[in-house]
Amino acid sequence: MISVTALTKRYGPTTAVDGLTFTAPSGAVTGFLGPNGAGKSTTMRMIVGLERPTSGTATVDGRPYAELAAPLRTVGVMLDVRSAHPGRTAFRHLLAQARTHGIPRSRVDEVIALTGLEAVAHRRAGTFSLGMGQRLGIAGALLGDPGTLILDEPVNGLDPDGVLWVRDLVRRLAAEGRTVLLSSHLMHELALCADRVVVIGQGRLLADATVPELVDGTEGGSLEEAYLQLTAGAVQYRGGDVR
Amino acid sequence: MTVTLRRVVASEWTKLSGLRGPAAIVVATVVVSGLLTYAAANASSVDPGFDPIDSLTAGLVLAQVGPLILGVLVGTGEFGSGTYRATFTAVPRRLPVLAAQTLVTAAVALVTALLAVGAAVVALLPPAASRGIALDLTSDGTPQVLVGMVAFLVGLALLGLGVGALLRRPVPSVVAVVAVALVLPIALVLAADAGTDPMAGAAGSTSLQDTVNTVVTLLPSGAGALLATPPGTGGVEGAPDLGPWGGGLVLLAWILVPLAAAAARLRGRDLTGSR
Numbered sequence: 001m002i003s004v005t006a007l008t009k010r011y012g013p014t015t016a017v018d019g020l021t022f023t024a025p026s027g028a029v030t031g032f033l034g035p036n037g038a039g040k041s042t043t044m045r046m047i048v049g050l051e052r053p054t055s056g057t058a059t060v061d062g063r064p065y066a067e068l069a070a071p072l073r074t075v076g077v078m079l080d081v082r083s084a085h086p087g088r089t090a091f092r093h094l095l096a097q098a099r100t101h102g103i104p105r106s107r108v109d110e111v112i113a114l115t116g117l118e119a120v121a122h123r124r125a126g127t128f129s130l131g132m133g134q135r136l137g138i139a140g141a142l143l144g145d146p147g148t149l150i151l152d153e154p155v156n157g158l159d160p161d162g163v164l165w166v167r168d169l170v171r172r173l174a175a176e177g178r179t180v181l182l183s184s185h186l187m188h189e190l191a192l193c194a195d196r197v198v199v200i201g202q203g204r205l206l207a208d209a210t211v212p213e214l215v216d217g218t219e220g221g222s223l224e225e226a227y228l229q230l231t232a233g234a235v236q237y238r239g240g241d242v243r
Numbered sequence: 244m245t246v247t248l249r250r251v252v253a254s255e256w257t258k259l260s261g262l263r264g265p266a267a268i269v270v271a272t273v274v275v276s277g278l279l280t281y282a283a284a285n286a287s288s289v290d291p292g293f294d295p296i297d298s299l300t301a302g303l304v305l306a307q308v309g310p311l312i313l314g315v316l317v318g319t320g321e322f323g324s325g326t327y328r329a330t331f332t333a334v335p336r337r338l339p340v341l342a343a344q345t346l347v348t349a350a351v352a353l354v355t356a357l358l359a360v361g362a363a364v365v366a367l368l369p370p371a372a373s374r375g376i377a378l379d380l381t382s383d384g385t386p387q388v389l390v391g392m393v394a395f396l397v398g399l400a401l402l403g404l405g406v407g408a409l410l411r412r413p414v415p416s417v418v419a420v421v422a423v424a425l426v427l428p429i430a431l432v433l434a435a436d437a438g439t440d441p442m443a444g445a446a447g448s449t450s451l452q453d454t455v456n457t458v459v460t461l462l463p464s465g466a467g468a469l470l471a472t473p474p475g476t477g478g479v480e481g482a483p484d485l486g487p488w489g490g491g492l493v494l495l496a497w498i499l500v501p502l503a504a505a506a507a508r509l510r511g512r513d514l515t516g517s518r
Contacts, residue, residue, distance in 0.1 A: 048335070071332060092257060096329075097254070097330075099257055101244045103244060140329055
């Protein structure tokens with residue numbers, strides 16, 4: 001379970017995350033929604049200790065991430081497609097991560113097979129397409145067989161096969177009792193795979209509900225409609241009307 | 244299966260040994276050291292008082308660039324590519340990563356330095372043989388010079404690591420270390436020469452010249468020169484002769500200050516990429 005409590009992050013005069021409180025329970029896929037710049041990535045980065053909160057706390061299974069003795073065994077993280085050195089092979093990239101925890105080489109081969117990267121495992125990551133980079137990121141998140149997964153835009157750049165695969169994977173992981181926090185701005189994608197949705201805008205919580213609860217409360221009757229109504233006042237970047 | 248320093252070291256070694264750049268740097272450093280030393284010894288071999296040992300350190304001026312860049316590559320590799328996310332989510336305490344990078348860089352630099360100094364020794368053999376001189380590596384402080392050369396090259400790799408880990412961006416880091424190690428000492432000496440009236444003679448040029456010589460001695464290259472010079476013969480005119488141990492301490496300060504600053508930045512701040 002991920003617990004975020006009154007989490008705030010300021011960069012000088014800018015407030016990226018503003019008193020955010022929510023939980024992502026175990027055994028469920030929690031969708032994390034919000035317009036660009038809403039603070040989704042910043043929140044995820046604070047949960048895994050890459051950034052320090054200005055105030056508030058974030059814990060995984062009741063403990064701050066930085067205090068975990070074997071973080072990869074507790075939390076699997078995929079924050080960005082470009083997380084591998086372009087000159088390093090996918091296999092070496094995963095092996096280096098595994099070695100920090102004494103995770104055996106056989107597990108590296110397992111996650112490579114699981115993510116369908118066998119054919120490219122010994123190619124340098126710099127030659128990877130966006131979709132292959134996503135798979136490599138997901139492979140890294142699965143290395144420690146963690147009880148919690150934090151995935152930032154995991155279907156971005158994937159082909160339809162890949163999207164279907166991620167959808168099945170996160171459903172299966174949640175069914176095994178794991179916690180999955182998955183950000184996206186693709187509403188219909190989340191409608192298909194999330195049990196509950198946390199919506200934020202300008203760093204603040206706009207909604208925290210199950211998908212049916214959100215949809216029932218809106219006129220349009222779709223998650224997309226609910227999302228657009230929720231974030232109407234919180235969008236920083238929106239194109240003009242098409243004439 | 245918790246995170247231990249030993250495991251982080253294994254991880255850093257896996258990262259470093261999987262890249263082409265560092266391997267190329269090791270080879271280039273050894274080749275440059277051998278070739279430059281050979282060229283210098285060969286050129287001097289026509290002198291009447293030719294002693295091949297005098298050319299032993301001639302290759303260092305360029306060979307030092309290799310370890311510097313090796314260190315910068317390790318120090319900036321995380322942040323230039325986004326690998327830092329994978330690395331520091333695996334090791335959220337952060338500092339063990341820098342410690343492991345220091346150990347791995349020192350080990351690779353040590354092997355590089357031993358090979359480069361070995362190449363320099365081998366490079367002296369043909370010029371020495373051409374004059375019928377047998378190479379003697381055991382007298383006149385030569386053993387200390389050999390050890391000093393190795394220590395100098397390893398030290399520069401760690402200076403590169405510290406600056407790279409502090410600045411996090413490869414180009415500014417390379418510019419900074421090359422400026423401090425290579426350009427600054429030459430520029431200072433040239434500037435002092437230009438600012439000194441050659442007609443005033445030795446007596447008139449002391450104060451500015453002495454200051455410049457002291458500063459140059461306290462730069463990494465000056466410290467390295469002290470390390471690789473037999474005791475009692477080192478030091479530049481007007482600058483304090485710190486001896487090999489003093490030179491070693493100066494170099495150590497050049498390593499520890501950027502590394503400590505990098506550790507402070509790593510520990511206290513948000514981690515973001517350099518791009």
